[in-house]
Amino acid sequence: MIGLEALYRVQDLDTRIFDLREREEGHPLKAELEELGSREQELAGELQSLRGELEGWRKKLQSSEAEVQRMEEKIKREEDKLYGGKVNNPKELRGLQAEVRSLKRQKDDLETELLEGMEAQDELSGKVEGLRAELDALRAEMEGKRKVLENDLRGIREEIEGLERQKEELEADIDVDTLQLYRRLLESKHNLAVVKVEDGVCLGCRVELPGKEYDRFLKSETVFRCPNCGRILVK
């Protein structure tokens, strides 16, 4: 038994399987996730560099604070000398006064710098927070899409498996040589190896069979191939 009818149904199943494989490979969420993944890397890199910058500010401010404290102590020491009564020489006292004034000015400048630094640090902190929130949202979006994709792909694979099982059953009714020819043709004929003939026209290549060939085809009980494209023809 040649099993042409079964072969035609196998072709139909294969066509559906090829379509499903294409859907699996070209699932739009794959490209979308890839794009989101690059954006994620971009944001993560930006966040890392901002965090580095923030850490730099933190260290800088820490050392400025220590410097302000050192100056305060120095001012206090000079003032103690100035008002402690141990120094009486007017020239020396004037010198001490000038020294204290100069130190206070330096301390003021440093404190102004410190304040500006703190503002910059706050601004940077805000940016880091914003970026982190953006990254979190992006990752959540990716996770959601990944789940949808996995679900879709699982569905497609299950459908393919079901069709493969049906195919196996049908293939048992087809003789080995015909099946081998069919598989060879599938590869060389863009996944379409078995086609119907409608009004004498091969539905594979859309070329009309010459009258004599068409007559032979109508009477044929065995594998009959299109004289033009070589596909297996069925009634």
Ligand SMILES: [Zn+2]
């Ligand atoms: Zn043809």
